[in-house]
Amino acid sequence: MRLGGLYVKVGIRTKLFGAFVVMLGFLVVLGGISIAHIVKTNQMLSDIKKNEEIMVGYNDIAFHTVRSNAAIRGYMNYKKDFMKENHYSIREEVHASIDRLKELGVTDAKFVQFEKDFVAWEQAIDEQVMPLIDANKLPEALKVSAPILGEGSQKLVVFSKDNAKQIDKQIASEIEQMNASGSFIFILTAIVVVVSLIVGAVLAFVFGNGVSRAIQQIISQVKQFASGDFTVTFDTKLRDEFGMLASSMNEMTSTLGNTLNQISSSAEQVAATAEQLTASSQEVSKATVDIGGAIQNISSGIEKQNDKTQHTGQQVNNVAHETDQISMKIQSVNEQTDLATEKANQGRDFANNVTAQMDTILTKTNQITTSLHELKAKSTTITEMVAIISNIAEQTNLLALNASIEAARAGEHGKGFAVVASEVRKLAEQSGNAAQEIHALVDTITAHTDQVVQEMDSNNASVQKGKEMVDLTGATFADISQAVERVQAEANDVTTAIHNMHENIQSIVQDTNSIVSISGEFTDESQTVAAAIQEESAMMEEVAAAANELAHMAIELQESVSQFKY
Template sequence: MRLNIMGKLMLGFGAVLLLMLGTCLFLIMQMRSMNNDFTGLIKLKAYAYGESNDALAHYNAAAAYLRQYILTRDEDLASRYQQSVKDGDDGLEKVAPLLERAEAKDLLQKFQAQAADFKQYGDQVISLIKASKSASEADRVKIEEQLAQHHQSHSGVVRNLTGAGTAFADFEKQVLDDGAGRTASRANRAIAISIILVAVTIVLGLLVAFIIARMITAPIRLVDAGAAKIAAGDLSGEGIDLKTKDETGRLAESFNTMLHNLKEIVRHLQEKSDTLASSASELSASAQNVSAGASETASTISQVAGTVEQVTGNASHIAGMAEQAAVHAREGSEGIRNIRMQMDAIQQAAAGTGEVIRNLYETTSRITQIVELITHITDQTNLLALNAAIEAARAGEHGRGFAVVAEEVRQLAEQSAGAAKEIYALITTIQQESQKAVQSMEMSVARVENGVQVVEEVGLTFERIIEAVQKLAGEIREVAAAAEEMSSAVQNVAAAAEEQTAAMEEVSSTTQNLAGLAGELDTLAGHFKLA
């Protein structure tokens, strides 16, 4: 039968209570037996002893009254004698039914026989004395002689009565003492047995308590030892194997479940700490790479900003030179009207090229548009300068000054083209549409060459040059303004890149802290021993 802790405790305490109950019942029985013995001793033996002593005392008193009566002839003494004898006889009659032993009964019979002799002796003495009182003098003398003879013949009757009464009383006293001794011995034996039973009850109670305590505390000690191992970080145990189905068994099952869950938590914690440390390392490396890339980007953007500033300066210089070229072109336009007609055709072709460039400007980024525009302008300027030089050579002396201006324009255009190529080299990654612009420029060049072939008059060409130079000056101004805007944008991008670099440094620092925390977490998980 499997009991829970309450059942075990109730069983143990019930066993102890049963032992105590048995002991109490035994003590009650012993006390009742001793009470019966004591009652018998008091009611029977002590009473018999007392009555025997009282009867002897009454008989002794009667003998004393009789002696006094013989001397005084007082009738009151005779009455007292008779009453004392009667009391003595009544006492012996009360004692007779209480006697159990034959020896006591024999002694009582002897006592009663001596009492009867004493009574006969006393009654005869009283009769003689009463007769003497009413007799004549002569008869009184005879009666007195009879009285003397009677007294002499019964001289030992009182002594015999006293001896028999004393013997009976002494025997009853001995019986009383023997009964008291037996009662005391039985009481002592009962006390000894009670002490033994109490001691046995205590020992058995302690034994039962020890067994039950061991049944209860042994599993608890196992659980306590397992909990101490867990507190020390040792999770390598296989749990507690208890066969009991009481509260301690359920406690052991709960402990085993807790141990299993702790093992799973620590394993999961170790795995996640390793993963966290690895992820933190990767994140730190990525942050460092991003930070390095951002720094490189900021450096590149700074270079682009410097180049843009240079382009802005060159564009401003080109605008000034274009204005000078326009002045010289207007001075020579009066003599070369025919050239202007051909330049109109060139202007139309250039206008078509400008339209293509504007379409390209709308479909590409702002920086690419500016670079392609600069490239287009520089190529156009070179072409125009070449055409102007050719026409100036044809014009002879009239076109010599214009040839010098065309050469300056060509050199400035070459410088702008060099700067544009440098910008193009720095931002090639964002110029995916540049090939379309190149093709469009080639088409423009082809048209201009076709226009040159049909130019009939140098004047028209110069007018075209004037218009083109004026337009070029405006576009160069736009380029300068755009370059300034691009410079501001590049500076903003540089600031953003620096902020990104700082943010990546913070991310790197945070990931390092995270890696440190992952290490601490792994160290903490390492404190637990799983196997």
């Protein structure tokens, strides 16, 4: 992410959390608007209900006043006691309606005056009309009751009707205001929903496209890397976990390339050293054959020495000359074995270094595999967060459905609220669908991550196989070194034997008279030397075979390394 000319590292988790916060912000705004509208609507509905009760109270007062008036007129005309009782009963209902209006908060001056007028009307009936009716003075009762039951009762009825009509108009105004508020909230909700959908779509497209492009690029480069091309360079321009993964992959390819280069060079040196060791062992074998032949000649000459004592001096000189040559060849053998020992030790040390490098490679690849497993765990965390979002959407949908049911029960007054509940339910369904799309995207990321882990596991197996081959090479060098040390020890024994033989020959030169008696002993020593020479020859054959095996292993190692491009 670029901010103020600088690149800011923003991880995938942060991006997804930011998108979630933005969408949650829109949901909070929409929820706040809906709650405010619901509170306001409930208040208006409460006021309308209260006004309806007041209107009903005024209508009841007007209706019962007319009934009470009719009852007293009927009593006046027919003198039926039940009509009188009905009159007083209706008056009690009027008082109940007046008390109900007081409970509803109707305490204005006009209402107080109305209550006084009604009480005065009742007193006029009780004190002026009823006594005349009970005294059967009907003409006087009609005359006295005319203004009371006419203008007086009409004034009470008109006041009640006028107040009922005024409250009815107020109710209609409140309903109209509530409808207008509902329309405004509907438009505002629609705008918020559209904006949130657009922002959500843009965020999903931007983040999804970026993640998909990064994964496709890494997959392509990993396939090239898996084919043995260690020259591939992963793109590290990304400032998230994919950039970290690409940087780690570049370090791994560089380390593997350098290690393979060292292995190839070491294999060439091992092959050259093995060839040189083979040639040296062949020379030593040839020299030991010559020594064996010389020893046999010496033994044959000693056997004939008893018959040819006159040639003793000449034969002794020949033997001395031959022993000098043998001593020189043994010295050459010692030098070659020293060189072979040095080369074998170098090969063993180099194999140990290569083993250490292979261990480093294996450690790096294991670290990368661990990082990929951590990436998979983070994807699982994102999936759990998406599940929470889906659960919230389902709960919101359920609440909207319950609100629609309550609005349906409210009838005409709940239609506007039903529309809002329907829109909230649609928004919840859309949020659930978006959560499912995010879940599918996270599943795709997890599948690709599993594929990368499998390829890294395959690479680990290849590195482990290379390490085993290098370990086998180191063990072979150790065997060669031990074999050369044994050859050197045998060569030292031969040198000692040759030195002793030379001293014996000098003794023969000094004392030719005792040559016959010494010849038997010298024959035994020559046989011992011949046996030692044969042992040395067998050892050198083993050295040559080990050198050939080492050269063959070095060639196989070169062929294995040549499969990779670095």
